[in-house]
Amino acid sequence: MTGGKQMSKGKKIFLIIFSIVAVLVIGLIGVAAKLYFDVSNSINETYQSVERDREDRLRENDVDLSQQESFSVLLMGIDTGDLGRVEQGRSDTMMVATISPQDNQTTVVSIGRDSYVDIVGHGTTDKINHAYAFGGPAMAMNTVEKFLDIPIDHYVSINMAGLKELVDAVGGIEVDNEITFSQDGFDFAIGRTSLNGEQALAYSRMRYEDPNGDYGRQERQRKIVEGIVKKVLSLDGITQYQTILNAVEQNMKTDMSFDDMRTLAFNYRSAFQTIKQDQLQGEGFMQDGISYQRVSEEELARVQKELKAQLNLENE
Numbered sequence: 001m002t003g004g005k006q007m008s009k010g011k012k013i014f015l016i017i018f019s020i021v022a023v024l025v026i027g028l029i030g031v032a033a034k035l036y037f038d039v040s041n042s043i044n045e046t047y048q049s050v051e052r053d054r055e056d057r058l059r060e061n062d063v064d065l066s067q068q069e070s071f072s073v074l075l076m077g078i079d080t081g082d083l084g085r086v087e088q089g090r091s092d093t094m095m096v097a098t099i100s101p102q103d104n105q106t107t108v109v110s111i112g113r114d115s116y117v118d119i120v121g122h123g124t125t126d127k128i129n130h131a132y133a134f135g136g137p138a139m140a141m142n143t144v145e146k147f148l149d150i151p152i153d154h155y156v157s158i159n160m161a162g163l164k165e166l167v168d169a170v171g172g173i174e175v176d177n178e179i180t181f182s183q184d185g186f187d188f189a190i191g192r193t194s195l196n197g198e199q200a201l202a203y204s205r206m207r208y209e210d211p212n213g214d215y216g217r218q219e220r221q222r223k224i225v226e227g228i229v230k231k232v233l234s235l236d237g238i239t240q241y242q243t244i245l246n247a248v249e250q251n252m253k254t255d256m257s258f259d260d261m262r263t264l265a266f267n268y269r270s271a272f273q274t275i276k277q278d279q280l281q282g283e284g285f286m287q288d289g290i291s292y293q294r295v296s297e298e299e300l301a302r303v304q305k306e307l308k309a310q311l312n313l314e315n316e
Contacts, residue, residue: 040258045249047257050137050155056120057142059151065263070100070311072150073256074141075108076132076157077221092160093221094128096144096152098310101267105274107310109303110218112282116292117147127292132157137255148300150307154256162251163204164197166228169243172196173227175220181209200224214293215279222277278306 054060063071077093094111113129120142122134131143137155145152158166167173177193184202195203204224210216232244256264280303282293 041249044258046252046254048137048253048255050141050255052138052142056145057151058145058149059153063151063153065260065267068101068267070098070102071153072307072311073097073099074137074144074152074155076137076140076155077163078132078157078159092129093218094140094144095222096148096150096307098150098307099264099268099271100310100312101271102312103310104270105276105310106271107276107278107306108222109278109280109307110215110222111144111147111280112214112218112293112295114214114284114291114293115147115280115282116285116287116294117143119143120146137253148307149304150311150313154254154260156252156254156256158252160201160204162247163224164201165247165251166197166244167195167200167224168197169247170228170231173200173224173231175203175223175227177203179210179216181206183209195224195227200227213284215281218279278303 063069065071073096075093075095075097079092092113094113095108096111097106097108099106111128113127115128116125117128117131118124119126119128119131119134119139121139122131128143128147132140137157141152141155172194174192174194177188177190179188180190181188183206184198186199186202188199188203193203204217204221206220207214207217212219280295281299282295285292285294
């Protein structure tokens with residue numbers, strides 16, 4: 001009889017523990033389901049397909065992310081939303097990222113917005129950032145594809161107002177600032193610097209006081225992106241995920257679907273272990289009173305070789 005009572009008591013303890021665990025598991029599943037639902041809704045809001053003629057593209061077939069194929073993304077920061085602009089805008093910042101699971105690496109190359117190139121589909125030679133203004137993501141992708149001689153598979157764009165909102169959504173960021181300067185009423189000292197959204201926007205805009213000009217500005221923009229990513233991956237970022245999603249869905253556009261994003265999250269993690277950053281360098285020149293950057297054949301060939309290697313196109 002005593003043994004029976006002990007067994008009964010043991011069962012009760014087991015049932016209590018099981019019930020607590022079950023409640024926790026159900027609660028976590030509920031939170032996870034809500035997070036999944038919210039994320040999928042936000043990504044669906046950002047989706048914007050792009051129509052490109054196949055003859056303008058270097059790939060015969062679209063890249064297959066389910067097969068962990070290396071691919072490229074054109075990243076653009078659009079100046080719509082900056083200083084009250086509401087028009088189509090120009091790609092104030094342009095970067096090409098190649099993601100290679102085979103090499104366990106992502107390579108990010110910045111392209112100067114004043115780079116003098118052929119604007120595909122417009123019949124002109126102009127600053128590369130005008131391609132987006134003339135023809136949106138499709139013309140920008142086609143122009144960069146011809147310029148770099150690599151397939152541009154996808155794009156992601158975010159307007160400058162979105163940069164401010166993203167920084168505020170994650171509760172501010174920190175960057176390592178290398179020069180002392182003032183911009184838009186804010187003073188930036190050398191060293192570890194905390195930035196809110198307004199400050200980050202000002203920090204990303206300055207270039208005239210920088211001895212490296214637009215290249216220095218691009219370096220600061222990369223630091224802001226890095227700061228946002230680090231904060232999003234922190235516990236603080238996770239607890240504020242809804243604010244982050246709101247900022248993303250209102251200010252970002254991409255031709256990658258939620259399924260694409262999910263595939264990247266599960267199958268391309270190794271490719272994000274190492275991120276290599278590079279800069280396509282040009283030399284300034286004046287034409288008709290306008291300042292441009294001309295990239296030499298040697299510099300262009302260097303970057304093309306680097307990106308083709310990441311995309312397994314060395315022999316093409």
